[in-house]
Amino acid sequence: NKFREGLTKTRDNFTAKVNDLVARYRTVDEDFFEELEEILFQADVGFDTVMKLVEELKMEVKRQNIQDSKDIRSVISQKLVEIYQGDDELDASLSIQEEGLTVVLFVGVNGVGKTTTIGKLAHQLKEDGKKVMLAAGDTFRAGAIEQLEVWGDRVGVDVIKQGEGSDPAAVMFDAVQSAKARKADVLICDTAGRLQNKVNLMKELEKVKRVIEREVPGAPHEVLIALDATTGQNAMTQAKTFKEVTDVSGIVLTKLDGTAKGGIVLAIKQELGIPVKYVGLGEQMDDLQPFDAEKYVYGLFS
Numbered sequence: 245n246k247f248r249e250g251l252t253k254t255r256d257n258f259t260a261k262v263n264d265l266v267a268r269y270r271t272v273d274e275d276f277f278e279e280l281e282e283i284l285f286q287a288d289v290g291f292d293t294v295m296k297l298v299e300e301l302k303m304e305v306k307r308q309n310i311q312d313s314k315d316i317r318s319v320i321s322q323k324l325v326e327i328y329q330g331d332d333e334l335d336a337s338l339s340i341q342e343e344g345l346t347v348v349l350f351v352g353v354n355g356v357g358k359t360t361t362i363g364k365l366a367h368q369l370k371e372d373g374k375k376v377m378l379a380a381g382d383t384f385r386a387g388a389i390e391q392l393e394v395w396g397d398r399v400g401v402d403v404i405k406q407g408e409g410s411d412p413a414a415v416m417f418d419a420v421q422s423a424k425a426r427k428a429d430v431l432i433c434d435t436a437g438r439l440q441n442k443v444n445l446m447k448e449l450e451k452v453k454r455v456i457e458r459e460v461p462g463a464p465h466e467v468l469i470a471l472d473a474t475t476g477q478n479a480m481t482q483a484k485t486f487k488e489v490t491d492v493s494g495i496v497l498t499k500l501d502g503t504a505k506g507g508i509v510l511a512i513k514q515e516l517g518i519p520v521k522y523v524g525l526g527e528q529m530d531d532l533q534p535f536d537a538e539k540y541v542y543g544l545f546s
């Protein structure tokens with residue numbers, strides 16, 4: 245279980261504390277729940293999720309007449325999965341077209357792991373038998389194009405690029421034409437991640453999207469935002485800003501292996517109403533996992 249491996253830090257923090265709590269309390273009472281709340285907050289599970297979880301746990305304890313604190317562990321994991329999944333049916337899988345070109349647009353600020361994620365996703369789709377191409381749409385940050393090319397070489401997919409400072413929309417136009425001509429299945433597009441000027445960012449993304457929409461009906465099929473799990477509340481703020489400037493269809497939460505506060509996965513979907521589609525669990529090519537709430541919670545508690 246990749247989740248189990250990647251969640252070592254969170255498990256050492258969160259699960260160990262829950263286990264300790266269960267060991268210290270023989271019966272489930274108010275104090276137990278108060279301490280549990282604190283543990284959940286510290287793991288970045290998020291206010292709303294914690295409140296909902298504790299409320300539902302209390303009801304479940306009553307309903308099942310749970311006395312022994314040991315019996316509550318499985319109820320916690322079951323409720324965490326239920327709360328994450330909710331009843332809104334947000335689709336966690338990537339929407340890949342059965343026929344024709346699928347365009348996936350990546351947004352996110354610099355340093356969060358966007359390029360690495362694009363590389364990993366390209367690898368994964370290629371392994372699934374898809375013909376993948378990359379578009380070097382971050383023409384702003386020095387070295388961004390080269391970095392994407394390094395990943396392109398590593399994975400063995402073509403990268404469509406122009407020079408640094410060129411118009412990202414022009415790069416996208418080229419990339420879409422090439423992808424169509426070469427009968428690619430998926431085109432993954434990088435974009436510049438500067439948040440300093442929201443108006444410019446919005447204009448740039450709009451222009452890029454317009455070109456893609458015009459050239460490929462129904463595209464972009466996904467707009468994924470890369471967020472760094474180790475930055476907690478910052479990640480949440482970034483997501484809110486991008487949500488204001490463009491339609492975001494999914495979240496890729498990177499560096500989940502690098503944080504003890506993996507509860508952020510649960511908070512982020514609750515707060516933003518956007519599904520987590522993938523999580524990054526390391527720096528290597530195959531360290532990207534499609535998100536699955538059950539496997540995630542199981543990885544935490546097993």
Ligand code: GDP
Pocket residue numbers: 352353354355356357358359360361498499500501502523524525526527531
């Ligand atoms: P970008 O500026 O958003 O394109 O970020 P990069 O892709 O260059 O990644 C920044 C750093 O984060 C690099 O050192 C990556 O190896 C590292 N990184 C990216 N994803 C993960 C992940 O899931 N886990 C860990 N541990 N490191 C990651």
